Amino acid sequence: MENLLFHEIHQKSRLAIKEVNEVLKGYELYSAQWSILFCLKQFGPMTQKEIWQYLNVEAPTVTRTVSKLEESGWAERKEGGDKRQRIVCLTAKAESKVAEIEERVTAIENGMLSYLSREEQQQLKALLKKIHSAERTEKDVTND
Amino acid sequence: MENLLFHEIHQKSRLAIKEVNEVLKGYELYSAQWSILFCLKQFGPMTQKEIWQYLNVEAPTVTRTVSKLEESGWAERKEGGDKRQRIVCLTAKAESKVAEIEERVTAIENGMLSYLSREEQQQLKALLKKIHSAERTEKDVTND
DNA sequence: GTAAATTATTTACCTAAGTAAGTATATTGG
DNA sequence: CCAATATACTTACTTAGGTAAATAATTTAC
Numbered sequence: 001m002e003n004l005l006f007h008e009i010h011q012k013s014r015l016a017i018k019e020v021n022e023v024l025k026g027y028e029l030y031s032a033q034w035s036i037l038f039c040l041k042q043f044g045p046m047t048q049k050e051i052w053q054y055l056n057v058e059a060p061t062v063t064r065t066v067s068k069l070e071e072s073g074w075a076e077r078k079e080g081g082d083k084r085q086r087i088v089c090l091t092a093k094a095e096s097k098v099a100e101i102e103e104r105v106t107a108i109e110n111g112m113l114s115y116l117s118r119e120e121q122q123q124l125k126a127l128l129k130k131i132h133s134a135e136r137t138e139k140d141v142t143n144d
Numbered sequence: 145m146e147n148l149l150f151h152e153i154h155q156k157s158r159l160a161i162k163e164v165n166e167v168l169k170g171y172e173l174y175s176a177q178w179s180i181l182f183c184l185k186q187f188g189p190m191t192q193k194e195i196w197q198y199l200n201v202e203a204p205t206v207t208r209t210v211s212k213l214e215e216s217g218w219a220e221r222k223e224g225g226d227k228r229q230r231i232v233c234l235t236a237k238a239e240s241k242v243a244e245i246e247e248r249v250t251a252i253e254n255g256m257l258s259y260l261s262r263e264e265q266q267q268l269k270a271l272l273k274k275i276h277s278a279e280r281t282e283k284d285v286t287n288d
Numbered sequence: 289g290t291a292a293a294t295t296a297t298t299t300a301c302c303t304a305a306g307t308a309a310g311t312a313t314a315t316t317g318g
Numbered sequence: 319c320c321a322a323t324a325t326a327c328t329t330a331c332t333t334a335g336g337t338a339a340a341t342a343a344t345t346t347a348c
Contacts, residue, residue, distance in 0.1 A: 003250065003253045003254070003257070003265075004269070005253075005257065005265060005268060005269050005272075006157075006160045006164075006253060007179075008269055008272045008273065009153055009156055009157050009160065009272065010157045010160070010161075011200055012153055012272055012275050013150075013153050013154045013157035014305075014306090015275070015276070015277060016150045016153065016154070016275075017154075017306095017333095017334090018277075018306080019277055020150075021306090021333090030332095030333060030334085031333090031334085032333070032334055032335085033333095035151075047296080048296075048297065049295090049296065049297085056155055057334090057335065057336090058335070058336060058337080059296075059297065059298085060297085060298070060299080060300095060335080060336080060337085061334070061335050061336080062297090063297065063298055063299090064298095064333095064334085064335085065333095065334085065335095068333090080296095082295090082296080082343075082344070083296095083342080083343055083344085084295065084296040084297065084342065084343045084344070085295095085296060085297085085343095086296080086297070106147065108278070109147045109149075109150060110147070111277075111278030112275050112276065112277060112278055113147070113149065113275060114278060115274045115275075115276070116271065116274050116275070120271055120274070121147075121149060123267070123271065124149060124268070124271040124272070125148065125149050125152055127260065127264055127267065127268040127271070128149075128152045128153065128156055128268070129152065130259045130260050130264070131156050131159070131160075131256050131257060131259075131260070132159070132256065132259070133159060133162075133163055133255075133256060134252070134255030134256055134258060158335075158336090161303095161304090161335095161336095162336080165303090165336090174302095174303060174304085175303090175304085176303070176304055176305085177303090191326080192326075192327065193325090193326065193327085201304090201305065201306090202305070202306060202307080203326075203327065203328085204305080204306080204307085204327085204328070204329080204330095205304070205305050205306080206327090207327065207328055207329090208303095208304085208305085208328095209303095209304085209305095212303090224326095226313075226314070226325090226326080227312080227313055227314085227326095228312070228313045228314070228325065228326040228327065229313095229325095229326060229327085230326080230327070289348100290347100290348095291346100291347085291348085292345100292346080292347075292348095293344100293345080293346070293347090294343100294344080294345070294346085295342100295343080295344070295345090296341100296342085296343080296344095297340100297341085297342085297343100298339100298340080298341075298342100299338100299339085299340070299341095300337105300338090300339085300340095301336105301337090301338090301339105302335100302336080302337080302338105303334100303335085303336080303337105304333100304334080304335085304336100305332100305333085305334085306331105306332080306333080306334105307330105307331085307332080307333105308329100308330090308331090308332105309328100309329085309330085309331105310327105310328080310329070310330095311326100311327085311328075311329095312325100312326085312327085312328100313324100313325080313326080313327100314323100314324080314325070314326100315322100315323080315324070315325090316321100316322080316323070316324090317320100317321090317322080317323095318319100318320095318321085318322100
């Protein structure tokens with residue numbers, strides 16, 4: 001019998017992005033762009049590799065999204081000591097807006113979680129972390 | 145403080161799609177296409193509206209994905225009594241393969257869930273279902 | 289010190305899914 | 319009956335993210 005759990009995860013993922021985009025619309029930003037701004041706010045200037053490793057996406061995804069942030073004046077790229085690297089950092093405009101955006105995004109997220117207690121949220125996060133790709137042979141998983 | 149829950153949900157969603165696509169590669173299918181085949185297997189012929197309502201996506205998404213299934217010989221479209229509707233059904237090729245694919249997809253999904261007990265899986269699903277868009281004013285959610 | 293291998297990023301092409309607007313058929317109101 | 323409205327689907331355009339292959343800079347091996 002098909003497991004509807006992943007269906008549910010997929011739906012909530014899309015729903016959250018939709019809600020966050022609704023807030024970000026006022027800043028001409030999108031959720032993936034925001035995730036990088038948030039990252040830079042937390043850690044300061046980062047190489048693109050550090051960004052895609054933290055966000056767990058592929059390198060081309062970061063290339064594209066940072067390019068857009070650059071075009072729209074939220075981020076800048078500087079050359080690193082290692083000339084292959086491009087170090088990404090927030091612009092002044094971004095520095096001045098990021099805290100406000102974070103507040104609004106967090107409010108929306110909390111709204112979506114308002115029917116879960118703080119304990120349930122922790123529980124949910126812990127259960128999600130137990131999901132991972134099975135680095136096992138097919139034989140091992142088919143006899144369930 | 146930012147809530148990492150949605151980050152986690154987003155990651156697992158992408159991970160599951162990646163794993164399922166790995167299985168589907170052998171059938172020249174992709175996860176979104178499979179979700180429609182699965183739907184048709186469960187319910188029989190459906191209009192596109194019935195499909196997007198069930199999968200909770202937008203109409204254009206179904207148009208595109210069904211078109212691809214049609215091109216690759218997995219699905220067919222018939223004209224309905226209402227000539228605006230297009231009724232989608234499985235081809236003979238699909239009918240003969242769907243059970244086998246489902247078995248393999250389920251095996252992969254179970255592999256990913258192998259560190260969760262059946263009870264934890266139910267719990268996880270229940271917690272996810274409590275997440276939904278807040279049809280409330282901003283004032284209501286900021287005082288958390 | 290240079291050829292070979294590795295690394296960081298980019299480019300090109302693909303699936304997935306959303307919004308807005310268009311088309312064709314059905315339904316409803318006068 | 320026919321004009322106005324609603325419905326089912328499609329088209330065009332956008333974000334998001336993946337893979338494979340290309341490019342450029344760095345490191346390693348000989």
